[in-house]
Each structure stands twice: as structure tokens, then as C-alpha cells.
Amino acid sequence: xxxxxxxxxxxxxxxxxxxxxxxxxxxxxxxxxxxxxxxxxxxxxxxxxxxxxxxxxxxxxxxxxxxxxxxxxxxxxxxxxxxxxxxxxxxxxxxxxxxxxxxxxxxxxxxxxxxxxxxxxxxxxxxxxxxxxxxxxxxxxxxxxxxxxxxxxxxxxxxxxxxxxxxxxxxxxxxxxxxxxxxxxxxxxxxxxxxxxxxxxxxxxxxxxxxxxxxxxxxxxxxxxxxx
Numbered sequence: 001x002x003x004x005x006x007x008x009x010x011x012x013x014x015x016x017x018x019x020x021x022x023x024x025x026x027x028x029x030x031x032x033x034x035x036x037x038x039x040x041x042x043x044x045x046x047x048x049x050x051x052x053x054x055x056x057x058x059x060x061x062x063x064x065x066x067x068x069x070x071x072x073x074x075x076x077x078x079x080x081x082x083x084x085x086x087x088x089x090x091x092x093x094x095x096x097x098x099x100x101x102x103x104x105x106x107x108x109x110x111x112x113x114x115x116x117x118x119x120x121x122x123x124x125x126x127x128x129x130x131x132x133x134x135x136x137x138x139x140x141x142x143x144x145x146x147x148x149x150x151x152x153x154x155x156x157x158x159x160x161x162x163x164x165x166x167x168x169x170x171x172x173x174x175x176x177x178x179x180x181x182x183x184x185x186x187x188x189x190x191x192x193x194x195x196x197x198x199x200x201x202x203x204x205x206x207x208x209x210x211x212x213x214x215x216x217x218x219x220x221x222x223x224x225x226x227x228x
Contacts, residue, residue: 020135020182024142027177031143035176036060038153038167039139040184041075041131043104043191043208045161047175048075048150050143051085054118057149063174066156071120073106073127076147077140082128085115085147093196102132104187104208108195119149129191135184152190162188 021027030037034055038047047063049056051074061068076082079101083089087110089097096107111126120126131137140146152160153167161167164181172178192207203211 019138020184021138021142021179024138027139027179028142028144030176031056034059036063037139038161038171038175038178039136040133040164040167040179040181040186041136042102042133042186043131043189044186045153045163045167045170046075046136046148046150047153047171048148050145051116051119051147051149052145054116057116057118060149060151063171064151064154064156066151069121070156071123071126072149072151073129074115074119074147075129075131075136075140075150077130077137078146079130081146082130085112085126086110086128087112090196090199092199092201096194096196096201100209102130104132104189104191105129106191106193108193108204109197125195125197127193133184133186135179135182139179160190162186 027037031050034049034053036047036049036056036059038045047060049060057072060066060072074082074085079097089109093107093109096105106127106129108125108127110124111120115126140148154160154170161170163185164178167178187208189208190205192203192209192211193205194211195202195204
């Protein structure tokens with residue numbers, strides 16, 4: 001499926017828009033130099049780095065004490081950017097994206113060669129998401145390549161950070177920068193994670209978007225869709 005057919009690209013910024021973030025250069029420099037940042041999303045607080053930086057990805061695993069078998073996901077401010085990191089989407093994934101992006105749905109699908117194995121724990125799939133949060137969108141616009149390799153801002157097996165204060169408590173001594181939310185707070189519930197392989201749909205985690213029961217306007221997922 002072509003990028004143009006999936007989603008119409010609309011730039012986040014115009015020449016007349018005043019940015020929320022005032023330290024954009026600092027954030028960009030941290031990321032460009034293998035740094036790790038913490039930031040708000042629409043669901044919970046996140047921890048991220050540039051996907052091209054294997055050194056920074058390793059830092060995230062060390063910071064969280066995260067098991068190597070657990071992959072990171074990719075998030076951006078635009079769908080078309082994420083599509084470069086996955087193989088062409090089928091109708092099931094495309095319809096889910098059109099309905100729920102931007103928002104609290106992570107779609108796991110086959111990765112493309114652009115997605116490094118060190119992000120996916122050597123698996124052939126990767127999760128992608130576009131959060132619905134204006135501050136996060138600005139962070140992605142600042143970041144080189146406009147995409148982040150990311151996970152939640154907490155130590156493994158601990159609750160996710162849901163406020164700026166909790167993110168500071170969890171991460172201030174561990175990451176290069178905890179970015180204030182400037183009032184763009186998260187809702188406090190993790191994203192739903194749905195795997196789409198072929199025509200099969202599997203819910204790995206039921207989160208903020210409830211796919212059971214089905215959406216009031218039923219989404220035709222095609223023959224062979226499996227909600228089990």
C-alpha cells in the first residue's frame with residue numbers, strides 16, 4: 001500500500017506556530033549524541049532515543065534493567081515515517097491505523113530492513129505507534145529522523161510513570177533529560193497492543209483502546225481475523 005493512500009501528510013508546524021518546547025536545540029543535541037530522554041505521551045510517560053543509536057538503545061536496557069528478550073517499539077508524529085520501518089501493511093493493519101492513529105494503539109507487524117535487530121530483540125516484528133499528544137509531536141519534530149525507539153519510563157516490573165513528578169522520581173538520575181509536560185499530561189493508561197500477521201489479529205495487551213467488545217462501528221478485518 002502506498003504511503004499516500006494510507007494517510008495524507010499534514011505538517012505539524014507552520015511558520016506562524018509558536019513551539020511549546022523552548023529547549024529544542026538541547027533535546028536534539030542529546031539525541032544526536034547517543035542520549036536518552038524521558039517525555040510525556042498520550043498514555044503514560046516514555047523513555048526513548050534515536051533508533052539508529054545502538055549505544056543509546058543499550059542505555060535504555062541498562063536504565064530499566066530490562067530483559068534483552070523484550071523489544072522496544074517505534075513512535076513518531078507521523079504514520080508515513082513509521083511505514084519505512086515495516087513491511088507493506090495489509091488491509092487489516094491499514095484500517096486499524098486509519099481508525100486509531102494518532103492514539104493509544106500499538107500495532108505489531110513485520111519489520112523492514114530499516115528497523116535494527118537490536119530494537120526488536122532479533123525478532124522479525126516491531127511495534128509502531130503515533131501518540132496523540134502535542135508535546136510528543138514536537139519532540140519528534142525536533143528529533144533527527146522524527147522517530148524514537150521507546151518504552152515506558154519506569155524500571156522493569158515497576159508501575160509506569162503517569163506524571164512529570166513520577167517520571168522525575170523514576171528517571172532524573174538515570175537519563176540525560178526529563179522533559180516537562182508543559183501541561184500536556186497523559187491519561188495514565190497504557191496503549192492497547194495488537195499484532196497483525198497476515199489477516200490474523202491478536203491482542204497482546206488490552207489497554208486504553210478497548211477492542212473487545214468491538215468498536216460501535218464494526219471494523220471489517222477480513223476473513224481469518226482472530227481476536228483470541
